[in-house]
Structure formats: structure tokens, C-alpha cells
Amino acid sequence: MSDPYKTLGLQKSASADDIRKAYRKLAKQYHPDANPGDATAEEKFKQVSSAFKLLSDPAQRSRYDRGEIDANGEEVAGHHHFRSSRHARRSEFTDIFSDLFNDFGASSRAMKGGDLKASLDIDFALAGRGGSHRLQLPDGRKIDVKIPAGVEDGKMLRLGGQGQPGHHGGPSGDLLITLNTRPHRWFSRDGDTVRLDLPVSIQEAVLGAKVRVPTLHGDVDLKVPPGSTSGTLLRLKGRGIQKPGKAAGDQIVRLLVDVPDNDDLADRLRTWIPPTGYNPRKNIKI
Template identity: 30%
Template structure:
């Protein structure tokens, strides 16, 4: 059966660039791939035709032979029959094509030059006081990281010298190993992915192209950050390898314990000790806040653990801009170190309260009733 012209199969002109050929194949492969059309023999055949065309036209030598001799110059039929479903053309099997094209889509693929590595991300734990976290601040930090060697400008070679192309991988940074019908790529063991070999290394970085360095950075902490929040400093991580971009620095917030306040998201909590007399008779209390002082009115007969809410005295949320509240929990303090006279007065008060019956101690009376119900 007469085969269809490869250029026509991919829908490109005969003078199409390599990029146009790859783009056309990518479009057809995504459209006709068997995984997207399970059980459809027609699309499966179209996928195989497109793949075969790409295998030839993406290789400069095979493309030249095809342009001169047509299909007779690049007949993949014998290799296709032996490969059991993996179509190859002069050693370029389906696994290679899949890695080249779909790797571009999903982030992998075959390296066509020295491997470039992005620098590692760094993490720094920044401990802040509650006041600084709530109001915002600017902090200078010192971060150890790998940076580009200034002596050799990251080349790794001694001044006046240069690196040479790795003979093992031919400068690609990867070597290909044929295992049966599968072609496996791995990092070149000679140059470790750099694609080049340094014979006379830089005395400062010893050929690594990077050196350990401690840098000082200024971190602007926005108002309202909370425990565990992260501030990203783009490009302030470790330097990349082989000219790769640097990583990022993530500053993670840690809050120091506060002597008065406990933070729960955007709300603040504090405990206010109140004298027995104030709890009984009522009064006005001065309350500390992060913005100064405020006051609350304690009604007569206030019980311990009662919460008083001060609206808008909490933390302003770093994202929404809404401000939380301050909750003051009353803690009635029992008098200690009493004199004989004070004890006598308390006994008189207790006796007077007992005479008043349950109206002075309703909670105690209710509790006693429950005990009677349990024990009879």
C-alpha cells in the first residue's frame, strides 16, 4: 500500500522548521493517542502514521534522506515488526518520541544539551513577638546558601582556562543505554550532567561553580501574620547549577509566647484577676490591649470564668483586612494571708449569707439538689 507523504501527514510545508514539525506532531499525538481514544482503530492508525512521520522528519539525517529518496530512503517497516508495537526509525523508538514530545508538555523529556538545575529552595524560621506580628515590622536576617562563584563567574574553570565538551556524552549531559527494545537515558557518569569537563578547576570553588556564602537579607513582615505563615523571597535561595535559575527563600513565622495574651487566629485572649469584693460589688477594670488601655464594667455578682468581649481590639487579618476581638476572662482571686480580724469578718459574712438562703448562692443550691438526686 502506498504510504502517505510525511509532510502531508503532519500537515506542514516541506520547508517547515523543526519547531513547526514538533508542534504539529504534538497536536496530532494529543488528538489521536490511543489512551484518549480507547478501542478506536482509525485514530490508532492515524496516531501511528503521525508518529512515524515525526520520527523521520525530526531527525535531520533521516529527513534529508527522505527528501532525496522518499520512503525508500527511510523504511521503518522491518524495525517496526521486530519491535512488537514500538515503532523505530534508525534507533529512534516510540519511547524516545514520547519522551521528547510529551516530556515537553509535562515537564520531562530528553535533554538535548547539558542538564540545567534550578537552585534549591531554602527555609528560614523567623521568631517574632506578638506585637511585631500584629503591627508588622522589617527584620534583617543572615542566611547561609550556595551562591555563584565570583572568581570564575560560575564556570568552575580557573581564570584563563575553559571547560571542554565531555567526550562520554558529547556535551548532552546524558547518555543513552539500549536495553532490548527500550532506550533508557541517565545522567552522564563522567560530567554528572554538566555536559562539560573541567581539567583546570577554579581554586575558589574547586570546579563546582558555587561557593558557600552567608548573605544578609531584609524581610518585610506584613501586619497580621500568624504562626506558620510563610513569606516568599523569590530568587533568594541557592544558586542553580550549570546556569540554572536560583531557588526561593521561604521565611516561616514563629510567634514567641506572650506574657499577657494568647492568640487564636485573629482574636486575642487574656485572663484578668479580679478581687472577691469587685466580683461581688461590681466595678470598673482597666484592661491592657495592644493599642493601649481600655476599660470594662464588671457587673455585681460576676462569676469566675466570665468572658468580656472588646470588639475590634484583636488582630487585623493580613489577607481580609478584618480585625478580630479581645476576650477578657475573669478570674476571681481568693484572698490569702488573712489576719484574724479579716477571718472573723468573713465568718460573719458567711453566716449572714447562709441566713439569706439560696438567693445568695443559687449555683451551690442547685449543685446540692443534684447530689440529693444521686445519693437520695
């Protein structure tokens, strides 16, 4: 795998926010839904996702920058993770002294286990509505992670007692999970507001229509006003992010007029005469 920084088009000095923005842009560009049947785009999407997974984890990113692991997260020969080695050394000496004190009848000191870190990719709907997602840990355990409704991209969840086992009767450490929301082809969010790019036909835009629209809370009917154009914004009240104890946000629908590849339509437009003074670009100024 190539350098994850180059894959995302970033410098090593990039901030966490820069990494998230670059990932969202490229993932949306190469998403399989936007490039059906395009194997090259699918492979690029996988590379972008893999690069983001490594660089979005502060600990993994630091190890990569120090040359301890490669772009796939694998250990590089000749390098050792200092924290792990130090922990192992401390555990070794703890065991030695524990055995010594136990020989003299003294009790060993209870120690809390270390924390574990993991990342979890979730889809847009799960991040918006909340719910449960099963995660398998490196040690083989499977746990159900509760995703809060409206969770932000990059949010870290702490699961108490799900980390490494404690020493000498001490409590287990915690599991720290970083949530990464996969970009959606049509939906995005702005705080508690959900935004949807909705394709409509020329007929629906010109004559007006009632169309079925998906939301986080189920499909609803939306009235498209006659004479609508691409970029027309319509509001669905209370159909956005619903966080506990807060009023639900709205869903903003942006209409995108879809032009079909149709010979009959093309023939009709060739004979169409625009109204006097009509210029769709008359208000475009710098």
C-alpha cells in the same frame, strides 16, 4: 538532648497539628513567666522549644526519623543527606560538562539556585499586629522579614531571590521561612478573635470597677460589672486581629478573680454568713 517526640509526649506517627498542639500546651505550662525563678521549668521550656523547632520542619523531621541527624540537628556519623549529595554530584557533573562545552565555544545553561529553609520564632504581639523581624541566615546574611498582620502559627513565607546563588547567570533560589508563634501566658487567639485572661481583685469583681486592659492596638478602659465572677466574658469590639481589607476581630476578656494571701481578708470571711439558699455549685450537673 532526649528524643524530641518523647519531650513533646508524642508518637512518631504524630501529625503536624499534633506537634503544634503539644508544643503550645507544654510551652504554656513551663513558660518562664508562669514559673519565675524555677530553673527546672526554664530548662524544660528550652527542651520543648528545641524539640518543636526540629519536628516542625518537615525536612529536618524526615532526616531525624531516618537517623541522619540527632535531636540537636547535628549530622550523625556515617550518614549523608541524599538530597545534598545528589545536588553536589549534579553540580559536579554540570561543571565538568560546562567546562567541556565552553572549550568548544558553547554557552553554559543558566540554572536557578536551590531554595533555603529557615524557621523563625515570633511573639504573640508581632504575629497579631504584624511588623518586621531581623533574621540571620547560616551564611551570615541578615535580612528583615516582613510579618503580615494576623499571620497564623506554622505559616510559611517565601522570600524570592534570597536562597542559594544561581549557576551560570541563573537566578537565586528562594528562602522559605516557617513562622512559629510563641505561646503567651495571658493571650491566645481563635481566628481573628483575641482572648485574654484578665485577673481582677475580689473588690473589683464584687463592686464593679473600671480597669485598664492591654490589647494589640493599645491599652483601653474596660468596665467590670458589679457582681462579676471568674469566667465572666466581656467583649472589646474591634480590638482583635486586623487583617488588610478585613474588619477587625474582637477581643474577648475572661475575668479571673484573684484571691490574695491576706490574713485580714481570711478573718473577715470567717465571720461572713452566706445568703439563705446560696450554693455556688447548685447548677453543676452531669
